[in-house]
Amino acid sequence: QSIGCDDYLGSDKVIDKCGICGGDNTACKVVSGVFKHTLTNLGYHKIVEIPEGATKINITEMSKSNNYLALRSRSGRSIINGNWAIDRPGRYEGGGTMFTYKRPNEISSTAGESFLADGPTNEVLDVYMIHQQPNPGIHYEYIIPGDNVISPQLLAHRRPGEPLNGQLGMPESTNHEDEDLHRETDTLTGQSAGTFPVIQPQRFPSHQPENQVPAVQPPRQNREYNWKQIGKTECTTTCGKGSQYPVFHCVNRITHEEVSDSYCDSSTKPIPEEEACNLFPCPAFWDIGEWSECSKTCGLGMQHRQILCRQMYANRTLTVQQYRCHHLEKPETTSTCQLKICSEWQIRTEWTSCSVPCGVGQRTRDVKCVSNLGDIVDDEECNMKLRPNDIENCDMGPCAKSWFLTEWSDRCSAECGDGVRTRSVVCMTNHVSSLPLEGCGNNRPSETTSCNNGPCAGKVEWFAGAWTQCSTECGSGTQQREVICVRETEGNFDVLNPYECSHLEKPLSQQSCYLKPCGSKWFHTEWSTCSKSCEGGFRVREVRCLSDDMTASTQCDPQLKPEEKEPCNTQDCIPEIDENCKDKYYNCNVVVQARLCVYTYYKTACCASCTRVANRQLGFLGRR
16 A cells, blocks of 8 residues: 555545645645736836745746846855856855756757746745747746645644644744754755645544553663764865764763664754865866857858856856956857858850840850759859859950931821921931941931921811021020912912911910030931840841930930840741661660750751751740
């Protein structure tokens, strides 16, 4: 049979969360929550207050971050991660209990930091967060005694059968000698101060059971023996202030020979008191932190770790000046790292021919991002800053001079009868023409073309003469012309009274004039030959904005600029059939897959297959 927490065989009593043997969890209160506040300033921010008497303390970061937890007492003493010094994970004493500080591996784990302690605390403690990045949330939980909780010291001194709030308690007066005896008893029984006290009321019954055998009283101890200090326990540390206790044994008062402790009165045995030992400080050492994540996901990167000079004293590890660790070689704080080999850029084709036969054009080539396994991957897998150019300008040398023309004017010079439309023509150097000419030649394009808006017979209209010269050579001025009402009859014009034309809008007989500047116009060359004979090519021409003195200008209307490039020869290509171009072997497809068509022997032996591949590649480059 099992033994319960009350030390009775067959008992099913267990310790509840409040530390009460056979309790129902009502003697204490669980306090928990999550700190989710959004913080803006870097540095220490208070999260939660842990009251005096708290047990089962758990402060945990909900996910990994670059923030740190810190713990400080109300007196201002730093317990963990104080004064901007980050402590290593471990056990730290504070507030009357021992805190376990955990910081999971920075690379392999996603869990956050945590403080754990059994308690109870003997003072108020404050938990802080060293804020460096957005708060992932801090979960906190601890247990505090309820209103009906009785101190374990009180239960130890209660009188048998005396009730207190429904439980067994203690009287108003307390014997301090008994209190010390109880504390000694707890020490001898091995009860830890960092765990919940176990309250066992059944061990002090209010009356003697009828079927219980009275305990045999121990014999009176012989006064020939007494307690003697024979030495001390070993120091708990070899340096940095440890502790030790005196050791008492029972000896013969006369011979001082050690005998069994049962010969001495146990109630007179001295209580061992703690003594400090090995007060000299421990040697300083380098405290090495975990490596950070690699700065690059592929290729050569860097990782860092924190190196602090630390020294142990009074069961605490303190951060000290680095000169104290000069007797030791300082570990590296940075290191190279490489998670995997990066993908790289590969140039898959040579440059194409220039897009124009002369002047400045463009040429292209195929550039791909290839993984270390040889597969083509997205461009984002490679370093975009190192990407080779896949398009560039090419200069095919100076072109011949050509005639540059404007578009024909929209209006005919005459509203009826024969008239003309005009355009401007100028000879200039052409950067895109394929004509091998050194000059424009004598075949100047016409600057006028005929137009006719219909017969003018019997029509009454206003006739306007030529404008006089502008009254000024530059700037704003005025000019005049004669305006008369006429009727055309069989090629003759009769002057009429202006009244006859009053139903028509009379042209202006005076207007303002402005000779300089006269403005700018768009000029263009003839179209070049098409870049491809089939499957869609393009042809180009040069367009320039010229002022009235035929110099380059920027005053032309961009919306009226003629097109410089247009598609041409969009019909499909019809490959020429060569009767002598045939495959001599049945497995020429292997030759194509192995890209052996670049060699003369395979190009001849597998002529048909290699030719089809070459035509497809030309078509692909043409579509680009």
